[in-house]
Amino acid sequence: MEQIKNEKNAKIVLDMIQAIHENAAYLSEVDGATGDGDHGVNMNKGFLMAKERINEEMSFSDALKILGRTLVMDIGGSMGPIYGTFFNRLSKVICKNDIVDKYVLAQALNNATEGLMDLAGAKVGDKTLIDTVYPAKEAFQKAVNQNEDFATCLEILSDAAEEGKENTKNMVAKIGRAARLGERSKGFLDAGATSCCIILKTMAASMIAELNETK
Ligand SMILES: [Mg+2]
Structure with a gap:
């Protein structure tokens, strides 16, 4: 299959929450x-709070919206609003679709990255999460334009996120x-x-698993 469903697909978000928890x-x-060494604690706190409010029967976009809202309202600091905006923006594009294919995801990633960059006031190369998400979404878009299948586009996204994250060491x-x-x-990373790399790679892996399941 070249698409996954939006309805009853909160599992992708639950997988991302689990990955943050484990890391x-x-x-x-x-x-x-x-820094001050609180990033994992803060992220885990917010993601676990969102987990309490999400169940597998919810749609992918609703689960993203709940995660986003929880991070904005209940976490604060700088990362709460930044990640909150990212997940909300993803949700806003995905909720308009019954199915998520590579085109919908590309649009959602573009929208979310734009929101993130506006809010964070950071550019590529400033050594922030933008250095993971921007090259990842660009690589994904390029793969979509080259008409790669959805799973391949997701693998490319995953690799670009990893490379982008590793590059922050040199910045x-x-x-x-x-x-x-x-x-x-x-x-230093x-x-x-x-954390952005973990989230994107987990989302990609979760989607690839589902694409394979529904083949
Ligand atoms: Mg910190």
Whole structure:
């Protein structure tokens, strides 16, 4: 199949929540190298709060909306509104569709990345989660334009997210707490880029599994 359904497909979001939960300690460790070491704890808290409000019977877009709203309302800090906006923007495109195919997902990723960049006030190369999501969505869009099948597009998204995240090691932080370190922020991963990579790779893997199931 070249599409997945939107209805009763909250599982994709539950998989993302589980992945953040499993990586909470790692994310705080990454954050601790250049920041205050709370990224994993904060993300895990917000994602688990959202988990309480989501069940498998919900649509993919409703689950995204609940996750987004929970992060905005209940987490705060800088990451709450940033990730909240990202998930809300994904939801807004997906909720208009009964099925999610590569075209719908490309549109949703473009919309979400745009919202994220407006809110974060960061550019590509500033050593933030944008350095994961921007190259990932660009690679996905390119694969869609080249008419690759949906699963291949998702694999390409996943690889580009990983590469983008790894590239933050070579960057000097321009924004947030790590920016105070200047050149000394080099050599370390950005925590937001790392959590964003986990989220995108998990979403891709969850969708690929479903595409294979419905083949
Ligand atoms: Mg922090």
